[in-house]
Amino acid sequence: MTNFLYLPGWEVTDVQDRASEYRATAAYTPEPDVCPKCGTLGELYRHGVKVTDYRDAPVHGKQVLIEVRRRRYRCRACGGTFLQGLPDMDDTHRMTARCAEYVRQQSLLKPFTHVANDLGINEKTVRLIAREHIAAMNAAHRPYAPRVLGIDELTLLGKRRGIFVDIEGKRPLDLLEDHSRPVVTQWLHRLPHRHRVQVVSIDMWRPYRDAAADVLPQAVVVIDKFHVIRMANDAMETVRKSLQRSMQDKSRRASKRNRYLLLRRPPKLRPDQAFALDGWLKNAPDLADAYEAKENFFGIYDATTREDAEAAYAMWLETLTPGLKVAFKPLITSMTNWRKEIFAYFDHRVTNAYTEAVNGIVKIANRTGRGYSFDVIRARLLFGTRKPVDLLSQCPVCSRLHDPGDHIMPEGMLFILDGMDEDPPAPNLMVICSECNRFHTDRWFRSDHVSTPKSE
Incomplete structure (x- = not known):
C-alpha cells in the first residue's frame, strides 16, 4: 500500500476515508537490536503488540488518526521488557512530532479551540503544548537595540x-x-x-x-506628532461641545453627527462636505475661529526645518484670541513643557505610527479568543507573526494560517476549474501551504517514496 503517512520506516496496512477523518493503521518496521535496559546486543525477541492511537496533522482539511501497532520486546539476558521506540511520535501528547509542531505554530496564530478542532484533540492539550513552546521561546528571546x-x-x-x-x-x-x-x-x-x-x-x-x-x-527623544495634533483636535472639540449645549435637540444631534467634517483635513473633504462645512462655520463664528486655529496649528508640521516650525508656532500663538487660548490651554501647556522633544521631530521626522499599529495587533490577538493570559498574548506578538491575522493567508486544504510567502503551487496536481489538462491561468490555481504540498504531488502517490521533505 502507498505510504499514506509519508514517513520513513513506516508501513501502512489500511486507510479508511471517513466524512471528517482519515483513520490509518500502521507499524514502524525498524527493529531494535540492543536492550535499552542492560545493553546486551542480539538477545531480543518479540513479546506481543500494543495498539496506540496517535493524532497527525490535518490532511485535505480532515483530521488524521493513526492506529499504531507498536511491538513489545523482551531481552533474554535480563528478562526486561520494553516498547518499540517511535522516533516520529510524541508519546507525551499522543501525536506525531509534526502534529506537535503544527500545534506550536498554529497556537500562536489561532485560538486554541480552533487548533483543537482542526486536530480532534482536547483544548487543554493545545494549551499545554503552547505553554511549553512559549516558555522555551521566552528563555531564548533576546531583544536587540534598534536605531x-x-x-x-x-x-x-x-x-x-x-x-x-x-x-x-x-x-x-x-x-x-x-x-x-x-x-x-x-x-x-x-x-x-x-x-x-x-x-x-x-x-x-x-x-x-x-x-x-x-x-x-x-x-x-521625539514626541509623536499625532499625539500633539490630537490635542489641537480636542481643543476644537471643546469649543464645539460648549456651543452644542445651547442648541436645540435637533441641532445638537446634527452637530454631533457631523463633527467628522471638522476633524477631517480640508483636502480630504468631498465638494458636498466642504460646502456643508462652510455653511456650518458661517453660522458659528466661534467654532469657525477654533477650526481655523486648529488648521493653522496643523500647518506647523508642514515646515521643512525646526527653525521654520518654531517661528510658525510663535506666530500661531500670537494670533489666538483670549477665548481660544482658554480652549487651547492644554495644548499650549504641553508645547511649553515638551518644547524640546516636540520640535525634535523636525530634525528626525520620526513618529510612533508603527507602534500604534502594533498596539492594534495586540488587541486583535486578545479578541480572537477568550481567557488568554498575558504570556500568551505577548508570545503571539513576539513569536507568532509580524502581520495582523487579516493579512495572513489560509490554506484551502488544511486551514493552516501562514505567511503569504510560505506557499507552494501543487506539483502535478494543478486544480483546474474547467477540466483543462494544460497549465491554467493563475486565477485557476489553488495555492496551498508548504506543509500540504507533500499530499498534493504525483510523487506522493508513488509507492517508491518513503519520506517527506520535513522528515528528511
Missing part, C-alpha cells in the same frame, strides 16, 4: 502595559507587564548594545522621557 526605538503603552487585561518596537525595522521588541518608570528603566538597562539607539519616539508620558535620559543619554 529608532518606539515606546508606548496600551490597556490589556485591565492594566496598562509598556510596549517597545523597532520603528525602522517594523518589528515588536517586547511587551511588558507594566509601563512604570522602574520597569521601563530596567528593560532599557538590560538591552544589549543600547548605545546604538539614536532616537526614541514616545508620547507625552514623563516616565518614558526620564528613563530614556537616564539609560540612553546619547539618544534624542
Whole structure:
C-alpha cells in the first residue's frame, strides 16, 4: 500500500476515508537490536503488540488518526521488557512530532479551540503544548537595540502595559507587564548594545522621557506628532461641545453627527462636505475661529526645518484670541513643557505610527479568543507573526494560517476549474501551504517514496 503517512520506516496496512477523518493503521518496521535496559546486543525477541492511537496533522482539511501497532520486546539476558521506540511520535501528547509542531505554530496564530478542532484533540492539550513552546521561546528571546526605538503603552487585561518596537525595522521588541518608570528603566538597562539607539519616539508620558535620559543619554527623544495634533483636535472639540449645549435637540444631534467634517483635513473633504462645512462655520463664528486655529496649528508640521516650525508656532500663538487660548490651554501647556522633544521631530521626522499599529495587533490577538493570559498574548506578538491575522493567508486544504510567502503551487496536481489538462491561468490555481504540498504531488502517490521533505 502507498505510504499514506509519508514517513520513513513506516508501513501502512489500511486507510479508511471517513466524512471528517482519515483513520490509518500502521507499524514502524525498524527493529531494535540492543536492550535499552542492560545493553546486551542480539538477545531480543518479540513479546506481543500494543495498539496506540496517535493524532497527525490535518490532511485535505480532515483530521488524521493513526492506529499504531507498536511491538513489545523482551531481552533474554535480563528478562526486561520494553516498547518499540517511535522516533516520529510524541508519546507525551499522543501525536506525531509534526502534529506537535503544527500545534506550536498554529497556537500562536489561532485560538486554541480552533487548533483543537482542526486536530480532534482536547483544548487543554493545545494549551499545554503552547505553554511549553512559549516558555522555551521566552528563555531564548533576546531583544536587540534598534536605531529608532518606539515606546508606548496600551490597556490589556485591565492594566496598562509598556510596549517597545523597532520603528525602522517594523518589528515588536517586547511587551511588558507594566509601563512604570522602574520597569521601563530596567528593560532599557538590560538591552544589549543600547548605545546604538539614536532616537526614541514616545508620547507625552514623563516616565518614558526620564528613563530614556537616564539609560540612553546619547539618544534624542521625539514626541509623536499625532499625539500633539490630537490635542489641537480636542481643543476644537471643546469649543464645539460648549456651543452644542445651547442648541436645540435637533441641532445638537446634527452637530454631533457631523463633527467628522471638522476633524477631517480640508483636502480630504468631498465638494458636498466642504460646502456643508462652510455653511456650518458661517453660522458659528466661534467654532469657525477654533477650526481655523486648529488648521493653522496643523500647518506647523508642514515646515521643512525646526527653525521654520518654531517661528510658525510663535506666530500661531500670537494670533489666538483670549477665548481660544482658554480652549487651547492644554495644548499650549504641553508645547511649553515638551518644547524640546516636540520640535525634535523636525530634525528626525520620526513618529510612533508603527507602534500604534502594533498596539492594534495586540488587541486583535486578545479578541480572537477568550481567557488568554498575558504570556500568551505577548508570545503571539513576539513569536507568532509580524502581520495582523487579516493579512495572513489560509490554506484551502488544511486551514493552516501562514505567511503569504510560505506557499507552494501543487506539483502535478494543478486544480483546474474547467477540466483543462494544460497549465491554467493563475486565477485557476489553488495555492496551498508548504506543509500540504507533500499530499498534493504525483510523487506522493508513488509507492517508491518513503519520506517527506520535513522528515528528511
